[in-house]
Amino acid sequence: MSDQAFVTIKNAAKSYGQLEVLKDINLTVQRGQIVAIIGPSGSGKSTLLRAINELDPLTSGEVWLEDVQINRKLPHRQYEAHVNQVRQDIGMVFQHFNLFPHLTVRGNITLAPRMLKGLTEAEANKLAEEQLAKVGLSEKIDEYPSRLSGGQKQRVAIARALAMKPKVMLFDEATSALDPELVEEVNLVMRQLAEEHMTMIIVTHEMDFAASVCDRVLFMDKGVVVEEGPPSVIFQNPANERTRNFLRKHLSR
Amino acid sequence: MDTELILRVYPFFLEAAWVTIQLSVLTALLGLACGALGAAARLSRLAAFRFVGAVYVSIIRGTPALIQVFILYFGGPQIGIQLDSFAAGTIALGVNIGAYMTETIRGAILSVDKGQTEAARTLGLSRWKTMRKVVLPQAARLMIRPLGVNINALIKGTALVAPISVVELTYTAQRFIGSTYKPFEMFLLSGLLYMAIIYVVGQGVHWLDRRARIT
Numbered sequence: 001m002s003d004q005a006f007v008t009i010k011n012a013a014k015s016y017g018q019l020e021v022l023k024d025i026n027l028t029v030q031r032g033q034i035v036a037i038i039g040p041s042g043s044g045k046s047t048l049l050r051a052i053n054e055l056d057p058l059t060s061g062e063v064w065l066e067d068v069q070i071n072r073k074l075p076h077r078q079y080e081a082h083v084n085q086v087r088q089d090i091g092m093v094f095q096h097f098n099l100f101p102h103l104t105v106r107g108n109i110t111l112a113p114r115m116l117k118g119l120t121e122a123e124a125n126k127l128a129e130e131q132l133a134k135v136g137l138s139e140k141i142d143e144y145p146s147r148l149s150g151g152q153k154q155r156v157a158i159a160r161a162l163a164m165k166p167k168v169m170l171f172d173e174a175t176s177a178l179d180p181e182l183v184e185e186v187n188l189v190m191r192q193l194a195e196e197h198m199t200m201i202i203v204t205h206e207m208d209f210a211a212s213v214c215d216r217v218l219f220m221d222k223g224v225v226v227e228e229g230p231p232s233v234i235f236q237n238p239a240n241e242r243t244r245n246f247l248r249k250h251l252s253r
Numbered sequence: 254m255d256t257e258l259i260l261r262v263y264p265f266f267l268e269a270a271w272v273t274i275q276l277s278v279l280t281a282l283l284g285l286a287c288g289a290l291g292a293a294a295r296l297s298r299l300a301a302f303r304f305v306g307a308v309y310v311s312i313i314r315g316t317p318a319l320i321q322v323f324i325l326y327f328g329g330p331q332i333g334i335q336l337d338s339f340a341a342g343t344i345a346l347g348v349n350i351g352a353y354m355t356e357t358i359r360g361a362i363l364s365v366d367k368g369q370t371e372a373a374r375t376l377g378l379s380r381w382k383t384m385r386k387v388v389l390p391q392a393a394r395l396m397i398r399p400l401g402v403n404i405n406a407l408i409k410g411t412a413l414v415a416p417i418s419v420v421e422l423t424y425t426a427q428r429f430i431g432s433t434y435k436p437f438e439m440f441l442l443s444g445l446l447y448m449a450i451i452y453v454v455g456q457g458v459h460w461l462d463r464r465a466r467i468t
Contacts, residue, residue, distance in 0.1 A: 055371055076298075080379060088377035098372035102390045111386060112376035157372075164376055 005064075006031040006199055007052065007168055012061035014047060021047050022058070023223045029168075032197035036210035036231070039220035040246060045203045048220070049170050052201065053090045054083050065089060065167065088116060091161030095173040097153040099145040099160070105132065106141045109160045116164075131159035135189050151182030155189055168199040176205055187213075207250055211235050219243045255438055262429055263442065269425035270446040276339070276411045276421060277450070280346045281404050287351020288403075292358035306355065313352035319413050321345045326417045342414030350407040357403055361396035362388060394465040401458030408451055422446055 007029040014022040021044045029035050037045040050056040052063055054071055063070040070086050072079070100108050109131055110124035119127065132138045135155035145153055154174055161169060171190065175183045187209050193200065194213050204210050210217055210231060217234040219227045219242075227240045238244050294306030313321070325334070326341035336344070365388045373383040415424035426443040430436045 053375055055375065084377050084379050087375055090375070092372075092375040094368060094372065096368055098366070098368035100369065100372070100387055100391075102394070112373075112378060115382055115386065116377050160376070 004031060005029070006033070006066060007201065008062070008064040009048070009052070010062040010064075012048065012051060012058050012063070014044075014051065014056070014059045021223050022051070025061070025223075025225055027218065027225070029199060029201060032199055033216065034194055034198075034200045034202065034214045035216045035218065036214040037201065037203045037218045037220060038205070038207065038210060038246075039218075039226075042222075043220040044223040045218075045220045046172055049172050049201060049203050052168075052170060053087050053092055055092075084116075088112075088164050089167045091158075091164060091166035091169040093154065093157050093161055093169065093171045093174045095177050097145075097150070097157045097177075099153055099157055101145050104142050104144055105137070105148075105156050108145070108156060109163045112160075113163050127163055128159075131163045132156075134162065134192070135159045136185075149182060150178045151185045154178065154186045158186075158189055158193075162193075168201065169193065171200065171202040171204070173203055173205065175209075205250070207235065207247070219246065221246070255435055258433060258435055259438055259442055262433075262439075265429070266422065266425055266442050266446060269420060269422045269443070270450065272339075272419065273408070273411050273421040273447070274450060276343055276346070276414065276419065277404075277408045277454075279343045280350060280407055280411065283343065283347025284350035284354050284403070284407060285400075287348055288354025288358050291351060291355030292362065295355060295359050296362060310352045310355055313349055318346065318349045318410055319416070321349050322413050322417060338414065338417045338419045342411075342417060342419050346407065346410055346413065350403055350410065353403050353406070354400060357396055357399040358392070361392040361399070364395055365391045394462075397458060397462045397465055401455065401462070404454060404458070405451055408454065409447065412447075 005028045007027070009025060009027040012022050012025040012027075013020070025048060027035070037048065039045050047056050051058045052070065054063075058071055061071075065086060068086060070083070070090075072082055074082055100111070103111065106125065106128045109128040110119070113119045113127055114121075114124045128141060129138065132141055135158055137152060137155055137159070140148060140152060140156070145156070148156065158174075174190070175186050178186065183206070187206075190200070190202070190209075191213055202210070202214065212231075214231055216228060217231050218225050219234060219238070219240070221242050227234060227238060227243045234243065235247065238247060291306050291309055294302040295310070297303055297306070322342060322345040325345040326336065326338060329336055329341065369387050369391065370383055373387040374380075378386065411421060412423040414421060415427060418424060420428075422443040426439040429439045433439065
């Protein structure tokens with residue numbers, strides 16, 4: 001692990017008309033670091049995460065992955081080529097899984113590697129098998145998503161993202177849509193990624209998970225980062241009143 | 254009811270039914286082509302294409318199909334478009350149903366969950382690859398039934414080329430009424446044949462739809 005900045009967000013701001021959803025946010029994530037973003041709904045945490053891979057482009061500010069600026073202002077064609085390229089390095093996992101229902105698990109995992117990296121069918125199959133083994137679902141390779149439980153779907157979605165060999169993984173409330181008993185199997189996979197030093201940015205409502213896995217926690221409210229620090233400080237001894245209020249409500253639930 | 258008459262004339266109606274089927278198939282194919290292009294235009298990133306698509310749909314849906322058939326067949330020669338009645342009828346009806354199919358196809362594409370596009374784009378797939386590999390295969394399943402409704406309407410709509418003398422079911426009924434004065438039998442016969450065609454097509458659509466259901 002180096003101290004070098006890996007993901008950098010500078011002066012990020014975003015507004016929809018008069019509504020400012022992100023206000024001057026700065027964030028530096030180092031290689032191998034795991035950062036959790038917590039905060040009430042509507043605080044802008046998902047928007048910030050989605051700005052990192054240009055799903056919700058910023059109004060102003062910069063996003064960098066290593067030495068590449070992700071949100072470069074380019075003419076349309078060049079911009080599209082650019083984002084298609086940089087997105088290959090940024091895995092994303094969604095709250096609602098977004099698996100492709102018309103493809104098998106294998107098809108879900110191999111689609112992008114085959115189309116974008118020119119893998120042969122054999123190579124792609126091998127890749128799918130490796131990734132599925134990692135999330136413990138080898139036997140589901142030929143199932144359709146509709147036959148999987150929520151937890152299994154999310155593990156396939158993680159395998160799909162990992163198959164592109166991303167440099168960083170973004171998790172947007174990856175366990176929020178899951179039945180409580182299925183949360184742990186997904187958390188387990190995420191912990192495993194943490195042990196492999198995958199750089200991760202995690203938007204979550206699960207304080208216990210954030211506390212145990214993350215190196216740093218950001219508390220956001222109303223489009224600003226209210227407080228950030230190591231989980232021990234944020235969860236045990238938050239400096240800010242708003243953070244304390246939020247945690248009180250959340251931990252007492 | 255004059256069953257003897259029916260038995261005497263039905264071969265002519267079968268021939269007419271064959272013309273109706275040919276008209277329907279060609280119209281459907283042209284309509285699907287227009288619908289695909291129309292939907293692509295209406296969903297384009299470029300405002301000019303969206304505008305052209307919207308104008309197409311609103312003109313076609315805003316005027317009677319019969320007028321569209323007449324404009325092409327009777328008005329065409331004035332602007333140098335000389336077509337026989339079958340060709341004029343097919344083209345007019347195909348372009349007509351294409352406007353409805355434009356909306357069907359567009360609707361199906363738009364009803365594929367946005368998360369699907371996001372997931373594909375996030376992996377690095379381009380807009381076009383996302384459309385081709387992720388959105389269209391799902392939209393195709395969603396559009397089978399509504400396109401079936403369009404095709405049902407189109408088959409019945411082929412009656413609109415009777416006034417320009419295409420010898421299809423409706424025209425044939427009218428022609429025999431002229432000589433037999435038995436409108437009940439003649440219209441009944443053509444009506445039954447329309448129904449038979451529509452039944453078969455309907456079963457086909459149903460079968461396709463069932464087969465395409467996402468497992």
